[in-house]
Amino acid sequence: MTGEWENEGSGFQEDAEDEFPLEEAGSALSDRPYESIPIQTIDGQYYLVLSGENPGSIVPIASDSSNKTNRTAPHIRNESQIFDSDLPLMLLNLTGRTVDQGNELLSRLHAEYGEHLNLGVCASLARHNKSKINKAFDCSVATVKIADPEAFLVDHASLVLEGDNPTDFTNPDTALKVERRVAARSRRAAYFEMERSGIEWIKAILEAQREVGANVFLTSGKSLRSSDFRQSLDEIIAEGNDAIECLEPGERLALNLTIPLDCILNETFFNEILNELLEHDEFDTWYIRTQWRPDRESNQLKDATILHRYKRLSELAEDEEKILILAQTGWVGWNFLGHGATGFSTGPSQNAQKFQQYAITRRRKGVGQNERFFEKSLLNVVDGSMHASLRNESDYVSCECRWCDEIDSSPLFSHIAASWHEVYCQGALSAEIQRSAELRRGGRRSYLRRTIDSALLFAQGKGLVGRENPTFLRTWRDLI
Incomplete structure (x- = not known):
């Protein structure tokens, strides 16, 4: 085979927005004409901005285009109303170039479907700076605001992730990119530099979420380990109980569980996970992420074993009246809304919709993306x-x-x-x-x-x- 080729990562990547071609990086939807729609509020007549400057905000003055529709956007539920309702929850995973675009999308979804849909934003503390997270959290219709600690990012022994050691890469440009990525992660999330256990570590993780304005708090999200599964599961449950003790009045906590592929496929391990979730009634919200194999034959997950595991999780949540959010699952998460899950997270890239094992693929240099619809x-x-x-x-x-x-x-x-x-x-x-x-x-x-x-x-x-x-x-x- 001849010609020049370049490596391209698949699976989890910390800069998911780089999947878009560079020539499209500047096509911000906030450049669109100002458009708004009336919205129900308890304080009188206001308008939800759909596009233009600051989409997702609530303003007292309508745009000219507001008169083109007779619709009124539904009332925005508060956090308590969302978790007391039976409506599905869709969380938009924040990507670096897409804050305005995401706010517009959430606003249009609320305006058109808000009677039957709850919305929120999920941002990575490790991959996004505070200003981007703050801007995403400012979207008025995104009632649920999650700042994911993503402590699994350094669990290379349990998960198949993109490498973190620059010396492992022979290409100097790749090594420099990895070095900068790891340094940025340490600046944005100082808890990565701490010992990954103990009450001080837990307090640091919770405080990092408070600083950006999260209203649903997560435990660290470090991964289960197949090598010492029982111990790793006990650690995560203990961390959750310590986190509950560190919450301030009125704060809601979700148990943040990251499951490697070998653990989700192991029926004994999976049954232990279900038993622990069933036993520990103090956790009313489960935020679960599971790593899959990359599949070059199908656009969506078709591994029957993993799908059956998701079904059992969803049915358990439904039976026990727990809130189950399937993180980074896209259409798979949508599917399990029909089996008892409360919500899922997704986004405008494959990495935002699939937590797959990292793998290297190759494509010919200069060949652009295929059209995908x-x-x-x-x-x-x-x-x-x-x-x-x-x-x-x-x-x-x-x-x-x-x-x-x-x-x-x-x-x-x-x-x-x-x-x-x-x-x-x-x-x-x-x-x-x-x-x-x-x-x-x-x-x-x-x-x-x-x-x-x-x-x-x-x-x-x-x-x-x-x-x-x-x-x-x-x-x-x-x-x-």
């Missing part, structure tokens, strides 16, 4: 030519989000707009799973079954091959 009719991503073909089908379900309008009106395909379209669809279908459950017998599972069956039916005879063929949906359907 999420199809609601398929619940899957296809390339640009297949998207154009599917739009001519009589049973095609189109999307009318404003990011699709941007793609259709431009001669050049926008990867960023396509990414936001996909996240918008996740929010819209999360609200639909709740709305349908309220209107029809069978609840969320019935909606999930009908939606998956419809996608499988649409896929027939369309010439879909490889990753475009949503074979994972058959495994998802078997869970119902």
Whole structure:
């Protein structure tokens, strides 16, 4: 094989926004014309800013475009109302270049689907500076604000992560990038430089979350270990109990659990996790992240063992009336809203939607990204030519989000707009799973079954091959 090639990471990366092509880095959605919509408040008539300067803010004066709709955005629930409700929760994972874009997306989702959907933001303390986190947390409709400590980032013995030692890399540019990344992490999250146990470490982690304005607090999130599983699980439970003692009045804590691939696949280990969650009633909120294998054959998780583990977690949460948030799961998390999970986190990049084992892939230098477009009719991503073909089908379900309008009106395909379209669809279908459950017998599972069956039916005879063929949906359907 000839030609120049470059390495490209897949799986967890600390700078997920770098997945976008550099030429699109400046296409901020905040440059769009100012647009707002009336919103219900207890203090009179106000307006929710959808686009333009400071999307997501509440202002007393409408824009001219507000008169183009008769809709009124629903009341914004407070944190207590969110966790007392039965509505699904979608958390948007913050990425460095996408604060304004994320605030616009959340605002549009609230304006259109807020009656049946709760929204929030999840930011990494290790990967984002305080000013970016503060700006994301300023979005008025993002009621849940989580600042994830992500202590798992240094658990290289348990998880398959991007390397942290610059001397392990022969390419000097890569080594410099790693050195800067590790240094930035230490500046942003000083607790990484502390001993990873003890009450002072726990206090430092909680205080770091307070400083940026989080309103749902997490334990550290350090990983379980297969080598001494029982001890590592006991440590995490003990850390959670110590964290409860360190909370200030009115603060809510979630047990932050990171599960490596070998632990989630081990049935004995997994049963111990379930037993511990069941036994420790003091934790009413579970924030769980599980690492998967990279899968080059499918766009979504189809590992039956891991999917069944998620199902058991979701059903346990539902039976015990616990709040389960499946971190960094995207469409997989959406799927388990139909099995008892409360919420999931997602974002406009593959790394924001999948916590996969880190792996190196190679692509030819100078070759840009393929066009990738999420199809609601398929619940899957296809390339640009297949998207154009599917739009001519009589049973095609189109999307009318404003990011699709941007793609259709431009001669050049926008990867960023396509990414936001996909996240918008996740929010819209999360609200639909709740709305349908309220209107029809069978609840969320019935909606999930009908939606998956419809996608499988649409896929027939369309010439879909490889990753475009949503074979994972058959495994998802078997869970119902």
